[in-house]
Amino acid sequence: MEQTYDGRGLLVGETLVVADCHVGRGTGGELEFPVGSGTDMVERFRGLVERHDPGEVVxxxxxxxxxRTVPRTVADTxxxxxxxxxxxxxxxxxxxxxHDTMLDSVWDGPTEREYRVGDTVVLHGHEAPESEADRxxxxxxxxxxxxxxxxxxxxLVGEGQYRSSEVVMLPSFNKLNAGVRVNSMSAGDFQxxxxxxxxxxxxxxxxxxxRETREFPPLGEFRRML
Structure with a gap:
């Protein structure tokens, strides 16, 4: 099934996937998140949905x-x-x-541990999947x-990563997440x-x-180029 990269999201067929919104991620102190960050996330998300017109979003x-806490601003986002x-x-x-221990407080829609889209299974990735899939x-x-x-x-895109299947790992959709530097990471360094x-x-x-992707060689080769 064809996949398209765009703005930290991934379009798989007619399904748009984004990961790690971490709504409420702050910078410390009393703020749950900086003023305007929730608006930015919603605007970027809406832009993705409008550009690709997916039938479903995961x-x-x-x-x-x-x-522990879900302030009103989080519920609004x-x-x-x-x-x-x-x-x-x-x-x-x-x-x-x-992180979604309090999901029920802001979400009453469809929830699936793993969501299948044709030959692809979408899940958070903190636990091993139960379903077999090509991707x-x-x-x-x-x-x-x-x-x-x-x-x-x-x-990060890798063939034969899990049960001989391809794995596609998405970046965090929240711009406040600094993320992990993968340049020198081994498999054991990933969570x-x-x-x-x-x-x-x-x-x-x-x-x-x-408005385009830049693809690089696999990390094993890429490290030798840096």
């Missing part, structure tokens, strides 16, 4: 950030994501992540790649059990200014 885990889908006629599904789409690790001293959010051979993971960077 939030692949860690929709929420806090394990989640409502904004729901409204963007509703206005576009897209069904919204959540595959809960390890697994996950989040959880928030990958970034450092190139010429600058860190950029990236997708997701679906990564079994980091050297075979190829970074893909979305260039927002050019």
């Amino acid at each position: 939030l692949a885990g860690d929709l929420l950030h806090s394990f 989640v409502a904004g994501l729901q409204a963007a889908c509703r206005e576009a006629g897209a069904r919204l599904v959540v595959t809960p992540g390890n 697994y789409v996950v989040g959880h690790d928030h990958p970034t790649i450092e190139i010429e001293g600058q860190r950029r959010p990236c997708y 997701s059990p679906l990564v079994t051979d980091a050297d075979r993971l190829a970074p893909v960077v979305w260039d927002e200014a050019a």
Whole structure:
């Protein structure tokens, strides 16, 4: 099934997937998140939905950030994501992540541990999947790649990563997440059990200014080029 990268999201057929929104992620102190960050997330999300007109959208885990509290501002942001889908006629599904302990307080829609889209299974990626699939789409690790001293959010794409199947790891949709620098990481450094051979993971960077992707060699080869 064809996949398209765009703005930290992934279109698989007619299904749009984003991961690790971490709504409520803050910068410390009294603020749950900086003023305007929730609006930015909803606007970027709405832009993706409007560009691709998906039949369904899957939030692949860690929709929420806090394990303990869900302020009104967080509920408002989640409502904004729901409204963007509703206005576009897209069904919204959540595959809960390890941070989503209070998901029920802001979400009463469809929830699936693993969500199948043809030959692809979408899940958060903090636990091993139960379903067999040709491709697994996950989040959880928030990958970034450092190139010429600058860190950029990236997708990681690897064939034969889990049960001989392809794994596609998405960057965090929340711009406040610094992410992990994957340049020198081994499989054991990743939190997701679906990564079994980091050297075979190829970074893909979305260039927002050019509106295109930049694909790089697998990490095992890429390290020798840096």
